[in-house]
Amino acid sequence: MDLQSYIGATLSIAAGSFPATEDKSGYEGETYEPIGKILSIGEIGDQHAAIEIATLAGRNIRVVGIADGGAVEVVLAFDEEDAGQTDLTSINGSNTMSAFRIVDPAPATAQKVVYFGGLVASLRDNARTPTNYRGKAFQLFVNTAVLRTTAAA
Template sequence: MALITYIGALIAVSAGVPATVDAAGFAARTYSTVGKITEWGETGDQSEDVTETTLAGRTYHANGALDGGSIPFTFLSDGPDAGQAILRTANNTNDEVSVRITDPDGQIIYYHGKVANLRDRARNASTMKGLSGEFRVNSGTVRVG
């Protein structure tokens, strides 16, 4: 398999959650592409490190609860498209949003969660006007392909 870049990856969102947290449930939703995404952070569950130390002086580890974490994202804004509008509307509410990531090699990743902390990007001579925020994952990560 050849190495690829993420150039051409598409991020799409849908207001609400699927009926089932699996490929069929997520695929049944209608998505709007988020235009001019410049970054969508690391995706995937991480497990909590559960530790216990014995009196003999040895620490044991176990994998605990899974957490999709908080994913930073950034997009340029010259007028919101439908996908950006969904993110803006859900910002700092408790409304769930479903995400579909389509990578250039055809792999699709789904999950749902909450949008938080949309803010204007830093203003400097090397930055275009846009917004950054975070996506707080509340479901398992479903990978297709």
């Protein structure tokens, strides 16, 4: 059994750049900037709409509808000198399609790499309270399929 935590996972952005082909070679051809001090990355992957068909036989039937990558919340500790965080700020709310890469910690065989395209939206400061840190949260609008692949460890 290969149980593993996500400790050590990284998120990187190719701000304002998106590959001509949405495959491994296309995504690997992009230049990514790591986004520092990531605290959490929300759930990644499509959700499908349910199309409901109400039959006269008295049975509701569901079929799989359109896929939606959704809005993935990302939380980070703010670092004004971090180039990746600067990239996020520069394209926030601009509808600028960008490539993203998540690299998970390497198991014995190979690192797990996740690629997708999306938009940065709603970059906000954390609440200012006596017990909170200076951080930010933003939404990644995932607008492509998610490509899961591996890289040599």
